[in-house]
Amino acid sequence: MDDTIKIRILASGSKGNSAFVRVGDTRLLIDAGISCRRIVHGLRDIDESPEDLDAVLLTHEHSDHVKGMRVFLNNYPETHVFSTRGTLVGCEERFPMPQNWTPIAADGPFRVGEVTVDPFELLHDASEPTGFRLDASGFSMGFVTDLGYWTDEIAEHLLGCRVLVVEANHDPHMLRTGPYPAFLKRRIASSRGHLSNEQARALVSRIAHPELEWLVLAHLSEKNNAPELAIDEISPALPTGDTNIIAASKEPGQPIELAPSELPPSTRPVKQGVLF
Ligand SMILES: [Zn+2]
Ligand SMILES: [Zn+2]
Numbered sequence: 001m002d003d004t005i006k007i008r009i010l011a012s013g014s015k016g017n018s019a020f021v022r023v024g025d026t027r028l029l030i031d032a033g034i035s036c037r038r039i040v041h042g043l044r045d046i047d048e049s050p051e052d053l054d055a056v057l058l059t060h061e062h063s064d065h066v067k068g069m070r071v072f073l074n075n076y077p078e079t080h081v082f083s084t085r086g087t088l089v090g091c092e093e094r095f096p097m098p099q100n101w102t103p104i105a106a107d108g109p110f111r112v113g114e115v116t117v118d119p120f121e122l123l124h125d126a127s128e129p130t131g132f133r134l135d136a137s138g139f140s141m142g143f144v145t146d147l148g149y150w151t152d153e154i155a156e157h158l159l160g161c162r163v164l165v166v167e168a169n170h171d172p173h174m175l176r177t178g179p180y181p182a183f184l185k186r187r188i189a190s191s192r193g194h195l196s197n198e199q200a201r202a203l204v205s206r207i208a209h210p211e212l213e214w215l216v217l218a219h220l221s222e223k224n225n226a227p228e229l230a231i232d233e234i235s236p237a238l239p240t241g242d243t244n245i246i247a248a249s250k251e252p253g254q255p256i257e258l259a260p261s262e263l264p265p266s267t268r269p270v271k272q273g274v275l276f
Helices: 038-043 069-075 085-090 152-159 172-177 182-189 197-206 227-237
Strands: 004-011 018-023 026-031 055-057 078-086 100-106 111-112 115-123 130-136 139-144 165-166 214-218 244-247 256-260
Touching: 004 038, 004 214, 018 038, 018 130, 026 115, 038 069, 038 165, 055 130, 069 152, 078 085, 085 100, 085 111, 100 172, 115 152, 130 152, 165 197, 172 182, 197 227, 214 227, 214 256, 227 244
Parallel strands: 026 055, 055 078, 078 100, 139 165, 165 214, 214 244
Antiparallel strands: 004 018, 004 256, 018 026, 111 115, 115 130, 130 139
């Protein structure tokens, strides 16, 4: 069995979001909020291809997460798409009903190949947005962006992961004094907006552990944050200096490769969902 574990953030931020995750022979794309051409390029660059994706998982319907879907589904119509019903309804105007779509629900884990995907509810101004936890033999990853604040329930879904992708959208002071109009500032800072560096730091201090290998700060605002600032602010929340911490940007990131782990397969139960 192939034991490759490879992650690449293809783009992150308010202009577009997409991430590729490969665990063995299972290949997933989380969100498609950049052009199809950029997605394909970002995959081919690391010797992967869109035809080989087992699933596209959508977090929510905002354009910076789905705007590549129309062309992507046009070019690769057999792509299997997983999202909540709320997300699909929210996408009605953006792309036609996918040929292969599976409805998912928060706290309804499902399998895609070797990976158990556990979607969980987020607080954001979208219809049924979700974060994802991915578990496979010796691998676990939490993916959480686009949330106004975090709860104990969200934190519990992110415990014990080898890789965490966590939103660090804005510095509250930069947001307050920055160029955005007042309504947008209010929206971003609201309980259904985006996580600040401070909120991300509190979340990371709750969920980080000595075996956390990568912390990827995501969805950074170009106007209201800076990569060095977010890293400086959040890295003290890591219990050891052994965790790699990086800030994702609108450009494709360096692929992250993980060594196969000796850890036993995840024991998180699959309560319901699709097996194929
Ligand atoms: Zn977003
Ligand atoms: Zn959003």
